[in-house]
Amino acid sequence: xSLPEFKLLRPRSVEEAVGMLHRHQGEIQICAGGTDLLxxxxxxxxxxxxxxxxxxxDGLERIRVTPGLGVELGALTTLSAVEDSGFISxxxxxxxxxxxxxxxxxxxxxxxxxxxxxxxxxxxxxxQSLQWRKSCGFCIKKDGDLCxxxxxxxKCWAAFSADTPAALLCLxxxxxxxxxxxxxxxxxxxxxxxxxxxxxKLAKTDMITSIYLPESSAxxxxxxxxxxxxxxxxxxxxxxxxxxxxxxxxxxxxxVAITGVNPAPHLIPDAPHALVGRELNEHAAMVxxxxxxxxxxxxxxxxxxxxxxxxxVRVYAKRAVMAAGAASSN
Ligand SMILES: Cc1cc2nc3c(=O)[nH]c(=O)nc-3n(C[C@H](O)[C@H](O)[C@H](O)COP(=O)(O)OP(=O)(O)OC[C@H]3O[C@@H](n4cnc5c(N)ncnc54)[C@H](O)[C@@H]3O)c2cc1C
Numbered sequence: 453x454s455l456p457e458f459k460l461l462r463p464r465s466v467e468e469a470v471g472m473l474h475r476h477q478g479e480i481q482i483c484a485g486g487t488d489l490l491x492x493x494x495x496x497x498x499x500x501x502x503x504x505x506x507x508x509x510d511g512l513e514r515i516r517v518t519p520g521l522g523v524e525l526g527a528l529t530t531l532s533a534v535e536d537s538g539f540i541s542x543x544x545x546x547x548x549x550x551x552x553x554x555x556x557x558x559x560x561x562x563x564x565x566x567x568x569x570x571x572x573x574x575x576x577x578x579x580q581s582l583q584w585r586k587s588c589g590f591c592i593k594k595d596g597d598l599c600x601x602x603x604x605x606x607k608c609w610a611a612f613s614a615d616t617p618a619a620l621l622c623l624x625x626x627x628x629x630x631x632x633x634x635x636x637x638x639x640x641x642x643x644x645x646x647x648x649x650x651x652x653k654l655a656k657t658d659m660i661t662s663i664y665l666p667e668s669s670a671x672x673x674x675x676x677x678x679x680x681x682x683x684x685x686x687x688x689x690x691x692x693x694x695x696x697x698x699x700x701x702x703x704x705x706x707x708v709a710i711t712g713v714n715p716a717p718h719l720i721p722d723a724p725h726a727l728v729g730r731e732l733n734e735h736a737a738m739v740x741x742x743x744x745x746x747x748x749x750x751x752x753x754x755x756x757x758x759x760x761x762x763x764x765v766r767v768y769a770k771r772a773v774m775a776a777g778a779a780s781s782n
Pocket of ligand 1: 565
């Protein structure tokens, strides 16, 4: 499959990039590592007139630690750089665990943090070639007006299928966004819409420039468990992230988040109640599993059945809580 024709733009600064987004609004798309966008363009899911390659912008590639505040990951920081960072693996293990599971080493060398959190939603009926989609009938996410997954419904259920946002939710990360009006900082918990089409609260002129991990989340024990078709390369069909802060053997604070099973990643709101003030044990882990499975709403967006994916959220949430407990005692 070939790429559709486009004009390549290469801004050298964030200001220039935002100016281009403003000037060509609706006809332009940001390309970072291109690992998701370019295959999607080959499938004609996108055919922007202008493709803006942001990799020439200086300063967006760094991992910057500010004592007392936390860490800033530039939007162009590759997944491999996060994986290789001793600082991240020591201080934010849940992110380190999640990033290691993304795709394959080569894709992690190209793929960026900004691209990962802005990833398009995925569905069995959408991530196909133009010919495939045409022969089956287009859907509401692209070119059509019906949903093959929930016939009669008006909402798109395509699943948000990036790994790191579940970990970032557990860390209370924030996202820095540049626009023609200036910069704004948004908690990642407020970034997504839970809608397969209108997935993310980014205007057409917005660009993510960095991600902040607060120091208050540093040193929490963490684990990430992921269901996928193969042991490598594949997107999550369910992902569970757990971060736990201990005082002695007692849980002082905890967060659990899921991805791959809804149109957005979600924090499990009641999980902290099941864990805080207790020692981690199998019963508490089982309760968290039940709570996570209740939030998961997988539909027929992949080859695995929704029932199986939901069950695996329960199983993996339990395993991730136990793994976070085991990691803390090492
Ligand atoms: C075979 C295969 C397997 C994969 N497996 C996984 C997996 O297991 N887990 C997973 O999470 N991902 C997976 N991916 C997807 C992808 O490789 C990663 O999510 C990667 O992090 C995307 O980053 P990128 O820089 O390549 O994004 P791009 O492809 O460049 O962009 C992705 C989207 O984000 C937007 N974007 C990029 N940067 C910015 C920014 N700074 N501000 C605003 N919008 C931006 C783009 O416009 C585009 O819509 C897989 C991809 C392939 C091809």
